[in-house]
Amino acid sequence: MSTMTTSSPEAVKRFVENVQTDLRSLSMECKKKFPPVKEAAESGIVKIKTIAARNTDILAALKEHSSEVVQPFLMGCGTKEPKITQLCLAAIQRLMSHEVVSEAAAGNIINMLWQLMENGLEELKLLQTVLVLLTTNTVVHDEVLSKAIVLCFRLHFTKDNITNNTAAATVRQVVTVVFERMVAEDERYKGVEDQPPLVQGNSNRRSISTLRPSAKDAYMLFQDLCQLVNADAPYWLVGMTEMTRTFGLELLESVLNDFPGVFLQHQEFSFLLKERVCPLVIKLFSPNIKFRQGGGSTAPPSAPVEKPYFPICMRLLRVVSVLVKHYYSLLVTECEIFLSLLVKFLDGEKPQWLRAVAVESIHRLCAQPHLLRSFCQSYDMKPHSTKVFRDIVNALGSFIQSLFVTPSSGLLAPGSLNPISSSSQGGPGTGCAAGGTISAQAAFEYRGTWIPLVTVSVQGSVKATYLEMLDKVEPPSIPEGYALSVAFSALLDLVRGITSMIERELTEEEVEEEAEELSEGIPIGWTFLELCHCVLSGPRLVWEEMVNACWCGLLAALSLLLDASTDETATESILKAELTMASLCGRLGLVTPRDAFITAVCKASLPPHYALTVLSSSAACLSNKSKNIQCMRTLLNLAHCHGAVLGTSWQLVLATLQHLVWILGLKPGSGGALKPGRAVEGPSTVLTTAVMTDLPVISNILSRLFESSQYLDDVSLHHLINALCSLSLEAMEMAYGNNKEPSLFAVAKLLETGLVNMDRIEILWRPLTGHLLEVCQHPNSRMREWGAEALTSLIKAGLAYKHEPPLSQNQRLQLLLLNPLRELSDIVHPDIRQKQLESVLQILQSQGDSLGPGWPLVLGVIGAIQDGTTMCLQLIVVDVAGSFGLQNQELNISLTSIGLLWNISDYFFQRAEAIEQELNREEVLLERQAEEKGMALNRPFHPAPPFDCLWLCLYAKLGELCVDPRPAVRKSAGQTLFSTVTAHGALLQPPTWHTVVWKVLFHLLDSVRKSSTTADKEKIESGGGNILIHHSRDTAEKQWAETWVLTLAGVARIFNTRRRLLQSLGDFCKAWEVLLDHIQSAALSKNNEVSLAALKSFQEILQIVTPVKDSERLDALGMPALADPMSAPGPGRPLPRSDSLAERLARYDGMEQQLNLPLGDELEDSALWWAAWNTWYRTGIESTRPPGPAQRLAFVPSQPFLTALVQIFPALYQHIKTGFSMEDLGKLGVILHGAVSVPISSDASPFILPSYTEAVLTSLQEAVLTALDVLQKAICVGPENMQTMYPAIFQQLLRFVEFSCKPPQYGKLETKHVANAKYNQAEWVALNYVPFAERSLEVVVELYQKTACHKAVVSEKVLQNIIKTLRIPLGLKYACPSESTWKLAVSSLLKVLSVGLPVARQHASSGKFDTMWPELANAFEDFLFTKSTPPDNLSVQEFQKNESIDVEVVQLISTEILPFANFIPKEFVGQIMTMLNKGSIHSQSSSFTEAEIDIRLREQFSKACFETLLQFSFNSKAATPQEGYISRMALSVLLQRSQDVLRRYVEDERLSGRCPLPRQQVTEIIFVLKAISTLMDSLRKTQPENVDGNTWGQVIALYPTLVECITCSSSEVSSALKEALGPFKDFMQPPVTKVQNGES
DSSP: OOOHHHHSHHHHHHHHHHHHHHHHHHHHHTTTTOHHHHHHHHHHHHHHHHHHHHOSSHHHHHHHTHHHHHHHHHHHHHTOOHHHHHHHHHHHHHHHHTTOOOHHHHHHHHHHHHHHHHHTOSHHHHHHHHHHHHHHOSOOOHHHHHHHHHHHHHHHTSSOHHHHHHHHHHHHHHHHHHHHHHHHHHHHTGGGGGSOOSSOOOSOTTOOTTSOHHHHHHHHHHHHHHHHHTTOOOSSSTTOOOOOHHHHHHHHHHHHHHOHHHHHHOHHHHHHIIIIIHHHHHHHHHHHHHOOTTGGGGSOTTOGGGSOOHHHHHHHHHHHHHHHHHHTTTOHHHHHHHHHHHHHTTSTTSOHHHHHHHHHHHHHHHTOHHHHHHHIIIIITSTTSOOHHHHHHHHHHHHHHHHHHSOOTTSOOTTOOOOOOHHHHOOTTSSOOTTSOGGGOOEEEETTEEEEOOOOOSTTOOOOSGGGOTTOOSOOOOOTTHHHHHHHHHHHHHHHHHHHHHHHHHHHHHHHHHHHHHHTOSOTTOOHHHHHHHHTSHHHHHHHHHHHHHHHHHHHHHHHHHHHBOOHHHHHHHHHHHHHHHHHHHHHTOHHHHHHHHHHHHHHHSOTTOOSSOOOSSOOOOOOOHHHHHHHHHHHHHHHHHHHHHGGGHHHHHHHHHHHHHHHTEEEOGGGOEEEOSSOOSSOOOOOHHHHHHHHHHHHHHHHHHHGGGGSOHHHHHHHHHHHHHHHHHHHHHHTTOOSOOOOHHHHHHHHHHHHTGGGHHHHHHHHHHHHHHHHTOSSHHHHHHHHHHHHHHHHHHHHSOOSSOGGGOHHHHHHHHHHHHHGGGOOOHHHHHHHHHHHHHHHHHHGGGOGGGHHHHHHHHHHHSOOOOOOOSHHHHHHHHHHHHOOSOHHHHHHHHHHHHHHHHHHHHTHHHHHHHHHHHHHHHHHHHHHHTOOOOOTTTTSOHHHHHHHHHHHHHHHHTTOSSHHHHHHHHHHHHHHHHHHGGGSOHHHHHHIIIIIIIHHHHHHHHHHHHOOOSBOOSBGGGBOOOGGGOBHHHHHHHHHHHHHHHHHHHHHHTHHHHHTTSOHHHHHHHHHHHHHHHHTSSOHHHHHHHHHHHHHHHTOOOOOOGGGHHHHHHHHHHHSOOOOOBTTBOOOOSSOHHHHHHHHHHHHHHSOOOTTHHHHHHHHHHHHHHHHHHHHHHHHOOOOSSSOOOOOOOHHHHHHHHHHHHHHHHHHGGGOOHHHHHHHHHHHHHHHHOOEETTTHHHHSOOTTSOOOOHHHHHHHHHHHHHHHHHHHSOGGGGGGHHHHHHHHHHHHHTTTSOOOOTTOOOEEHHHHTTSOOSEEEOOOHHHHHHHHHHHHHHHHHHTTOHHHHHTTHHHHHHHHHHHHHHHGGGSSSHHHHHHHHHHHHHHHHHHHHHHHHTGGGTTTTTHHHHHHHHHHHHHTOSSOOOTTOOHHHHHHHHHHHHHHHHHIIIIIGGGGGGSOHHHHHHHHHHHHHHHSOOOOTTOOHHHHHHHTOHHHHHHHHHHHHHTTOOSOOOSHHHHHHHHHHHHHHHHHHHHHHHHHHHHHHHHTTSOOOHHHHHHHHHHHHHHHHHHHHHHHSOGGGSOHHHHHHHHHHHHHHHHGGGOOOHHHHHHHHHHHGGGGGGOOOOOSOOBTTBO
């Protein structure tokens, strides 16, 4: 092993000479003082000469005799003379470095060094010697080695600093050497490993007999390090005297970090890790786990271990980092514990430094995506394991949130905006900006909390600050913003790591899949399921789980940071993280998280008060901040680069871009590109100049975005078109009924997208042009103009494009392109007609020669413009047109034929008189002919007049088309039928209406209902010719639902507008019942769209006014006409009627003269209303009934549906109130309760629920309270017998009040609390019932104040029920879900009692209130002595405020209850007295600190109790024995208590010696003494006969106890005692001679 340089002959010769020289020097030094040493040295010289002469391999021979060679030097060291010792040690080192020391000699050397160490000599030299001995060779093993190591350890704990540090370094090196030897040994034996070890140990894994020598040393050393850190005696390192934990932990960490192979390959070492290191770490963590920042001060000082200690804690976290990093696979369970602890250390209650160090440790983990993936696989994906990965992310998020919510005391106050200069931070660029101004520091600001952003680490590398402070003993102060900055970096590293890892693997997987498909294709015989399973296998599951586990926490934290960020770079990083996450979710097909991230960016893109859902055209002045622009650029980037994975999120992105365009005032130019408009006409925005310079850039990016749609695949393109169409529909909705500038964004972008995708125009032509045709019909001229511009530009571009094959050979495509041009003929607006003709002209000029088969179509367009006036009036026309409608070869023919039927009806109407005369003349002729032949006249609908028959034929044809299998035909025919009936129905004779109602309308309703309920639920893949179907219409069932809605609304509207006419027909009641039945079955259909529409129709027919007398008729008839505004036809919008109000009035007038309405009208009317009530009740009961335990949850009604249902009641009630009974009220109650209990589906919750912190009622809750309010007001003015309903209303309201503490269940449905529902994907979300319950309580109080004296209210024990309900929140007090609840409950109780108690006293004799008193006593008891503890963070001011509430309750007792004791049950008064007595004793909570005790003892409350007791103790006017009894009872109790307190005090004072007693006991005794002096004053003023003998006895008995207190040490007690003893002199008098019966 020795190197060449030392073994060359010259070197050996020189070495031998040097040794001899050393011996000679030694001999010289010892000549006089130490003759034995001198002799030994001289014989040593002889020995060496002999060896050198005799042997060829001199070094080996020297090693053999090394014990003798070393001996003189050892003896020299034994002299303890400094000079000699130094000489000897140098010589020994020389021998060692030439490796001529044998094992025995080494042992002797170590023993000698040990003696020197114990004598404290040459310490640095000793260390040097040990190091040389152990590093140059491997002869030292076992006990000798352990002794050498112990020696270094001992020198580490000397008084000398230099020695200590040198020893520490030596120990570290020696420990490393021991393990390096083991690694080398393993290398040597690598090939031999297959053979079993020579010594077979027993099966116990602890046995180390199987280990080789170096391994055994390493094992023993490591085991002892664990022992020492655990403060146990070592097994091997014998002779250790002291050791510090910090040093031990550092050694453990370095071994674990540098030699992972040792622990992973040797099971003995793995065992040590599991059995020793992990439990040790967990044990040492315990003070940190238990410690709470606030509560730490109450622990007794005798247990100093309990407080977290920075050096140990920080080193433990370092050890944990190493364990998790290297040994994760070995220690899965233990790592779970460590990681959970790490998460716990982020709690707000932990010390600031602990949180900082924990955050640094977590940052280390976050930078290792593969490790995170292992966490996810080992924990999150196992069924019953902790969700560690999710917890880490969530903890980081909560940690960041907590920093903003409560700026912690350890940091600088958030108000002091003095960023730390860059020198103290050590990071460049943190302090000053380029201009030298400090204000530009990167920081976060949120709701007034300002936190600076500190440079923590370079991207992706983790450099901890506090985990490296190995020299600090005291916890360092953490600069403001440090913890947040580390957490922020950790989040960004986490996102960066996970996304890059998954995306890399995804790309690899996709490449592999493509290769496999090319090579083999899909194996034959695979089922679809197997294929799916194959796709979802392995890695993809892990990726999805990782994203699912972390996205909620990430999104919450990133959104908050984005909100708070004031720095462009930070904002950019956050947006980049959100963007990469969104894209990753898109690639993995995780829709919800993808949409959530995109929504977050969208929200941030718009100014803060700009609602995403509504395009408010009167936007306030916006200063579009640079942050919004930054977000907007990110959004554009997302759409541009990741358009293919957006899918349904295009809707969100485009909606946001539309708002942006709107805010920036961009207007569409040619080809649909958006340019900055001249003056912004739309919103009155004030744009900053900075934004104005960005405008061209942004409009440019927008155009590029839609140009890039040509690179999307077909499915993604469909998503884009779909989203644009629905945006455009919204814009159309907005533009109805106002003349403001409409949003043309969607139309412009549809045009742009169409133009760049001309090569595959077929797949998007139908949805594109279909929508643009709708736009062309819009009443807003600007909107129409652009619709037509876009449509004609597309047609012209389509015809001009070089298609493959060319259009001349592709007739179908040419007709497809020209078709929309023909359909424009159906639109009546002149501007559209002009545009249509212009484009026809341009087409003829440019492509006329190549039109070919398109010519007839073009000619048809020109022909349609001529006015077709010559129409045949025979029924044949109607019939032919109808038959064309029913053919099912070509949809467009059917739609055109429906248009023709509409034109025919218009023609009939315009030429009504002429046609009618003509038909009547014809009729006369026909009848005559029929008579002559002796036959009946054979004509459809015969008894009706001929003109009416013509109309009936038309209606019947349209009715057939309304149930056509094609949805488009149904929709078109339905709109046409109801429009014609509404517009032209006035021409019919009243009897004909009977046929219309029964044969046309009800027949149609029946057919539609039947078809809807049996329709197919299978999803329809896109229709013929690649028509794209919107998801809300993608099944036959959904398409029929639309038809049902349209039909029901149409029939209801006719019933409403023609009510007077229909009522005269005789069987109106029956028709009404049938209509109600249809409404009910629609309302109960399991389809949200249909059920809501049914309720709207219900509301519509209930807004009818009953037929009235002439005097009132004008305004009455005005109602229905004005109830539906005129606007263009469309689903759910009333269709226009041509007959004006005046015409209809005239018509109704004429009718009324013909039919004098019978007097039985009112009766019939009430029957109609009761029928409506029954329908409403059945609908309500069915829809709000929760599913049974066995039922699968099929359908939960939506909030808008329930709201509409409840809103119907008030209107309905006005008509049925005269007969409204208790039973009906009960039915109503069931429905209201059921409706409020229904949960919300989590998808809808963001739109319905206010955020959890706002106390707002949902519209359903408001409607429920309104319904009860209407009832209560009606009862108030109604007859006497109605007032029995009050108790029932109270009962209903009180049930709602209970919701504040016990929310209602909806069947067995699992619901999540709204606060958690945002991120945990609960299927159903329960509402926040607190505001609703509190509002109900306010209503109860108001109502009770009005009705307390009512007979029914008294006899039904309403007061008792109110108290019973209020007892729940009063008893819970601090445990209430919301603090406001119990405060409101107290104030309500006080208000109710102030009204109710006088009533209760008045009725005392009747016994109606007997059960109320105990309930009241319990309520007081539960509230005043609550079992719930106040929260720790309750401030002193809050506490005093709460105490003043308690005092108010006592005041109520003293003013409203005790003065009237003779009207109140004895037991109750007894309970009150006991309570006052208990209250007047200081009842303090044990958890307060000394400083707070004064305030938190509830002194004011005790005082109030006591004064009340006294007040009723001496009542000279004891009018009744009852009162006297109360006084005596109160007094006796009081005196008894004083006696107890005094005695206890005297005893405690005696026992405590010189220690002062606790503050609360002193306060209590002072209070009692003051009470005694007050009592003595009262006794002096009272007539002696008012005080009974027992009382005197008790008073006198106090005296000796008082005297005993004189020895007390407290000055406060002494002065109070003086006041208490003084008054006794007034009662002292000489003894009376004769005593009889206790009276003199």
